[in-house]
Amino acid sequence: xxxxxxLLAEYVDGALMPSDQALVDAHLAGCRSCRNEIEAADAARxxxxxxxxxxxxxxxxxxxxLAEMSRTRSGATTPRWIRVLPIAAAAVLVGLxxxxxxxxxxxxxxDATSAPETVAADQRGELRLVAGNRDLDPSSLEAAAExxxxxxxxxxxxxxSGVAGASAAAPPAPTLGIxxxxxxxxxxxxxxxxFPGTVVGLERVIFEGSPAILATVLEGPGAGQPxxxxxxxxxxxxxxxxxxxxxxxx
Amino acid sequence: xxxxxxxEELVRRSLNGDESAFGSLIERxxxxxxxxxxxxxxxxxxxxxxxxxTFLTVFRKLAQFRGDAAFTTWLHRIAVNSCYDALRSxxxxxxxxxxxxxxxxxxxxxxxxxxxxxxxxxAIDVESALAxxxxxxxxxxxxxxxEDLPYEQIATILDxxxxxxxxxxxxxxxALAQALGIGQTPSPSKGLTxxxxxxxxxxxxx
Numbered sequence: 261x262x263x264x265x266x267l268l269a270e271y272v273d274g275a276l277m278p279s280d281q282a283l284v285d286a287h288l289a290g291c292r293s294c295r296n297e298i299e300a301a302d303a304a305r306x307x308x309x310x311x312x313x314x315x316x317x318x319x320x321x322x323x324x325x326l327a328e329m330s331r332t333r334s335g336a337t338t339p340r341w342i343r344v345l346p347i348a349a350a351a352v353l354v355g356l357x358x359x360x361x362x363x364x365x366x367x368x369x370x371d372a373t374s375a376p377e378t379v380a381a382d383q384r385g386e387l388r389l390v391a392g393n394r395d396l397d398p399s400s401l402e403a404a405a406e407x408x409x410x411x412x413x414x415x416x417x418x419x420x421s422g423v424a425g426a427s428a429a430a431p432p433a434p435t436l437g438i439x440x441x442x443x444x445x446x447x448x449x450x451x452x453x454x455f456p457g458t459v460v461g462l463e464r465v466i467f468e469g470s471p472a473i474l475a476t477v478l479e480g481p482g483a484g485q486p487x488x489x490x491x492x493x494x495x496x497x498x499x500x501x502x503x504x505x506x507x508x509x510x
Numbered sequence: 511x512x513x514x515x516x517x518e519e520l521v522r523r524s525l526n527g528d529e530s531a532f533g534s535l536i537e538r539x540x541x542x543x544x545x546x547x548x549x550x551x552x553x554x555x556x557x558x559x560x561x562x563x564t565f566l567t568v569f570r571k572l573a574q575f576r577g578d579a580a581f582t583t584w585l586h587r588i589a590v591n592s593c594y595d596a597l598r599s600x601x602x603x604x605x606x607x608x609x610x611x612x613x614x615x616x617x618x619x620x621x622x623x624x625x626x627x628x629x630x631x632x633a634i635d636v637e638s639a640l641a642x643x644x645x646x647x648x649x650x651x652x653x654x655x656x657e658d659l660p661y662e663q664i665a666t667i668l669d670x671x672x673x674x675x676x677x678x679x680x681x682x683x684x685a686l687a688q689a690l691g692i693g694q695t696p697s698p699s700k701g702l703t704x705x706x707x708x709x710x711x712x713x714x715x716x
Contacts, residue, residue, distance in 0.1 A: 322536030
C-alpha cells in the first residue's frame with residue numbers, strides 16, 4: 261500500500277477535492293499509522309494557530325537599504341582616484357606606514373567622522389564579515405600577513421597542479437550579514453581613508469585587548485595587473501580609527 | 511491596508527529613484543519579513559539582521575523583479591534565503607537534512623491521543639517545539655500555518671515541486687506534534703529533528 265503523503269496536508273486543511281477526499285478516507289479506514297499522523301498533524305496545525313504574533317518589528321530594518329539607495333542616487337561611490345594613484349606613491353606610502361605606525365592608537369585620528377560611504381568597490385556581494393575572535397598584536401599581525409602570502413602560494417600551487425580542493429583548511433568561521441559587513445567595511449575605509457587597495461576579507465578581532473576590525477587588502481599596479489601586495493589593516497571599533505597595518509609582498 | 515498603490519507600482523517608482531516609494535515598500539512589508547525571520551532564526555537580533563539583509567538584497571535586485579510572480583512571493587524568497595544564509599553561517603545544524611520527502615510511508619506514531627488541542631493550549635510551549643524541529647520543517651510550517659500562504663506560493667518561494675511542499679508540510683506538522691509530546695515514536699532512537707527514512711509501514715499495510 262502506498263500512503264498518500266502528498267494529500268495528507270490538504271486533508272488536514274480540509275481542502276481536498278471530493279475525489280481525493282474519498283481516496284484518503286478509504287485509505288485511512290485501513291491504515292492506523294496514517295490515522296495517527298492525521299490526528300497529530302491536525303493538533304500541530306491547531307497549536308500553530310495559537311501562536312501570538314511576534315513583538316513589533318524593530319526600528320531600522322530598512323535603514324541600510326534606504327541608505328544604499330541614497331548613496332547610489334547621490335553618486336557617492338568609491339572614489340575612482342584611489343585606484344589610479346601612482347604605483348610608486350602607493351607602495352612608498354604603504355611601506356612607510358608599515359614601519360612607522362605599527363600602532364598608532366587613538367591619537368589625532370579620532371576625527372573619523374568624515375563620511376565613510378566608500379564601500380562600492382572591494383568585493384561587495386561576496387565579502388562577509390567573519391565573526392572571529394583572534395587575539396592579535398603588531399607582531400602577530402606581521403606574521404598573519406606573511407601567512408596570507410604563503411597560503412596564497414600553496415593555493416596557487418594546488419590549483420596549478422590541478423588538485424582541486426586540496427586545502428586542508430579548518431572549517432570556516434561563522435560570518436555575519438550584509439549590513440554588518442558593510443558597516444565594518446565603512447569603518448575600515450574611514451580609518452584608512454585614501455589608502456589604495458581592494459578589501460577582500462573582513463574579520464572581527466581583538467587587537468591588543470580591544471575590539472577591532474581586521475581588513476585584508478590586496479594592492480597592485482591596477483590596469484588589469486594582478487595584485488602584488490597584501491596589507492592587513494586594523495581599525496578600532498566603534499570609533500573607526502587607525503590602529504595598525506602590516507603588509508607583505510605577494 | 512490603506513495605501514491603494516500596488517507593490518508593482520512602488521517597485522516601478524523605486525527603480526526610477528523614488529526613495530519614498532521604496533520606503534513605502536519597506537514599511538508595507540517589514541513586519542512580515544521580520545516575522546518570518548524571527549520564527550525561523552529564533553533570535554531577535556539575528557532576525558533583524560536577516561530582515562535588513564533581505565531589504566538590501568531587494569534593493570540590489572529590484573531591477574531583476576519581472577513581475578512574473580507577486581512581489582510578496584519574490585520578497586519571501588529573498589527573506590528565506592537570508593534566513594538560510596544566517597543559519598548556514600551559524601552552522602547550528604545541517605541545513606539539508608534527510609527529511610524524507612520522497613518516502614511513501616508515514617512516520618511511525620504511537621496510538622492516538624484524545625483531543626489534543628485543549629492540552630496544547632496553555633502549558634506546552636509551541637514556540638519551543640517549533641524551535642526543536644528541523645529548519646526546513648520550521649520554514650515550511652512558518653509559511654504555511656503561520657503566514658497562511660498557499661502551497662503553490664510556497665513552492666515558488668522555496669523553488670520546490672508542490673508535491674514536495676505538501677509532503678514537507680505534513681511531515682513538519684507530525685514532527686511538531688512529536689516535539690509537543692503528541693504521539694510518541696516507538697523507538698527513542700528516532701530523533702525529532704531527523705525524521706528517519708521509511709520508518710512507517712510500507713508495503714502490505716492493512
